[in-house]
Amino acid sequence: MLEAPAIAALTILVLALFVGVEVISKVPPLLHTPLMSGSNAISGITIVGAILAAGAEHAALAKWLGFAAIVFAMINVVGGFLVTNRMLAMFKPKDRKAD
Amino acid sequence: MTTTLIQLAYLIAAVLFILGLRNLSSPKTASLGNAMAAVGMLIAIVATLLYQEVVDYGMVIAGILVGSVIGLVAARRVAMTDMPQMVALLNGFGGAASTLVAGAEVIGRISTDQPPTGVVPIAVVLSVLIGGITLTGSLVAFAKLQELMTGSPIQYPGQQFINAAIALGTLALCVLLVMSPLDVGLLAAVAGAALLLGVLLVIPIGGADMPVVIALLNSYSGLAACATGFVLDNSALVISGSLVGASGLILTKIMCDAMNRSLGNVLFGAFGAQTEQAVVGGEDQGTATAYTPLDAAVIFSNAQSVVVVPGYGMAVAQAQHAVRELTDSLAESGIEVNFAIHPVAGRMPGHMNVLLAEADVPYDRLIEMDEINPQFPETDVVLVLGANDVVNPAAREDESSPIYGMPVLEVDKATHVFVIKRSMNPGFAGIQNPLFFKDNTMMIFGDAKKVVIELNDAIKNY
Numbered sequence: 001m002l003e004a005p006a007i008a009a010l011t012i013l014v015l016a017l018f019v020g021v022e023v024i025s026k027v028p029p030l031l032h033t034p035l036m037s038g039s040n041a042i043s044g045i046t047i048v049g050a051i052l053a054a055g056a057e058h059a060a061l062a063k064w065l066g067f068a069a070i071v072f073a074m075i076n077v078v079g080g081f082l083v084t085n086r087m088l089a090m091f092k093p094k095d096r097k098a099d
Numbered sequence: 100m101t102t103t104l105i106q107l108a109y110l111i112a113a114v115l116f117i118l119g120l121r122n123l124s125s126p127k128t129a130s131l132g133n134a135m136a137a138v139g140m141l142i143a144i145v146a147t148l149l150y151q152e153v154v155d156y157g158m159v160i161a162g163i164l165v166g167s168v169i170g171l172v173a174a175r176r177v178a179m180t181d182m183p184q185m186v187a188l189l190n191g192f193g194g195a196a197s198t199l200v201a202g203a204e205v206i207g208r209i210s211t212d213q214p215p216t217g218v219v220p221i222a223v224v225l226s227v228l229i230g231g232i233t234l235t236g237s238l239v240a241f242a243k244l245q246e247l248m249t250g251s252p253i254q255y256p257g258q259q260f261i262n263a264a265i266a267l268g269t270l271a272l273c274v275l276l277v278m279s280p281l282d283v284g285l286l287a288a289v290a291g292a293a294l295l296l297g298v299l300l301v302i303p304i305g306g307a308d309m310p311v312v313i314a315l316l317n318s319y320s321g322l323a324a325c326a327t328g329f330v331l332d333n334s335a336l337v338i339s340g341s342l343v344g345a346s347g348l349i350l351t352k353i354m355c356d357a358m359n360r361s362l363g364n365v366l367f368g369a370f371g372a373q374t375e376q377a378v379v380g381g382e383d384q385g386t387a388t389a390y391t392p393l394d395a396a397v398i399f400s401n402a403q404s405v406v407v408v409p410g411y412g413m414a415v416a417q418a419q420h421a422v423r424e425l426t427d428s429l430a431e432s433g434i435e436v437n438f439a440i441h442p443v444a445g446r447m448p449g450h451m452n453v454l455l456a457e458a459d460v461p462y463d464r465l466i467e468m469d470e471i472n473p474q475f476p477e478t479d480v481v482l483v484l485g486a487n488d489v490v491n492p493a494a495r496e497d498e499s500s501p502i503y504g505m506p507v508l509e510v511d512k513a514t515h516v517f518v519i520k521r522s523m524n525p526g527f528a529g530i531q532n533p534l535f536f537k538d539n540t541m542m543i544f545g546d547a548k549k550v551v552i553e554l555n556d557a558i559k560n561y
Contacts, residue, residue, distance in 0.1 A: 032447075039321065043323075065203035071162050075170040076193045081136070
């Protein structure tokens with residue numbers, strides 16, 4: 001019923017979900033916001049598909065949709081990682097005044 | 100050969116994403132983790148540019164530049180208090196990108212007359228559908244958080260019925276599109292229906308339930324990328340998308356558990372809709388007593404341990420820096436000060452932690468609910484700052500309360516409780532709070548920031 005590549009992709013999906021649950025369950029509530037913005041930047045991986053759509057030789061409309069997708073995905077990637085970095089830089093362990 | 104190398108590069112990127120997320124489990128390694136994930140993304144982007152199918156670099160580079168500049172400016176400019184909106188918007192853009200990529204794939208296949216086979220038609224439908232819902236759902240969440248529209252649930256007669264009818268209609272369109280995957284009209288119809296559904300699903304959800312909505316949309320943005328991975332048969336998208344999907348789902352579950360409500364109840368319960376009309380359990384509570392910051396200063400100065408409970412009101416009043424100054428003064432007098440953080444305080448997961456970190460409060464002072472609850476009986480003074488439902492004792496004591504069973508911060512067990520609030524109006528959930536009427540509770544009415552500054556001055560002069 002399903003072709004081999006689809007089975008392979010489905011296998012990867014299920015295994016990655018398990019890895020995701022394992023890894024993310026360990027993130028403390030303290031860091032839930034950076035987790036969201038950081039993981040959101042990772043979901044910008046759609047940039048890969050967007051580059052293929054905009055860069056390939058095919059219908060002009062498909063290329064323009066790809067271009068728009070690149071812009072959105074890149075805002076996601078750059079905005080997501082930078083804002084996460086900004087937030088994480090604020091988390092400090094010790095009271096500096098007390099030291 | 101090149102294709103093999105590109106696939107290996109994607110594998111390295113995926114490993115870096117997983118390691119990056121793992122490093123987010125501690126604030127000490129979190130920055131490193133974020134950097135690792137960013138390097139993974141760079142590797143994936145560069146590898147993709149090497150595909151021989153990519154021939155038109157002008158458009159690609161232009162798109163990357165435009166997106167990067169917008170992302171850079173947005174990330175630099177956004178205020179920490181606006182972070183819930185920012186996260187909502189970024190989720191939406193992720194969904195938009197997935198929808199557009201799936202659309203481009205279909206149109207590209209039409210131009211070369213290559214009908215998709217196997218699971219691809221289903222994957223196209225899923226990525227257009229989930230991506231579209233994510234986009235407009237996030238935009239509505241953004242508008243609510245930015246106060247461009249009301250934060251209260253928007254309801255109209257027959258809403259559930261209309262939504263169900265539209266959902267069924269969308270499902271029918273989806274089935275048709277799977278059967279004739281190269282029909283552009285159907286593709287546009289599914290995309291339009293998804294955009295409409297995104298709006299309809301989020302408008303009936305109240306402001307206090309935003310942490311769940313944002314976590315769920317976060318998950319959707321990942322699942323949309325995952326579906327796009329099936330469209331393109333690209334394992335990088337499948338792995339990364341499912342990591343993000345899993346992350347969002349876990350956060351969603353944590354937020355729902357912290358409110359003792361099911362996801363269905365949050366999404367369709369229109370919690371807080373009755374705010375304007377009936378206040379639940381509002382009668383025969385006795386009277387709440389109003390005090391001034393000067394009264395409070397006396398009690399604070401004689402305390403040995405103080406716990407501050409921040410809520411959305413602190414974010415609205417931008418009081419986090421004033422709070423930091425107050426707690427500094429208290430600490431200088433040898434008083435132990437901690438912060439009690441409820442998982443759903445604020446408008447997104449971790450909201451209070453980010454605001455207090457911005458104000459330079461060290462993170463080891465930010466204590467989670469389960470850890471701090473046993474400490475309240477030994478606490479001299481609790482300062483509730485713009486929090487309401489998360490400190491409501493009715494959740495423990497009153498079985499008729501709509502929030503009965505929700506885990507709350509047990510602040511009423513402390514010797515003295517000060518509640519800073521603008522007025523006696525109930526919180527977003529529209530539920531009266533018996534805490535305000537307890538003998539050991541003292542109300543101080545006013546803007547959170549103003550009151551905290553006055554309190555700090557009073558303590559310094561005491």
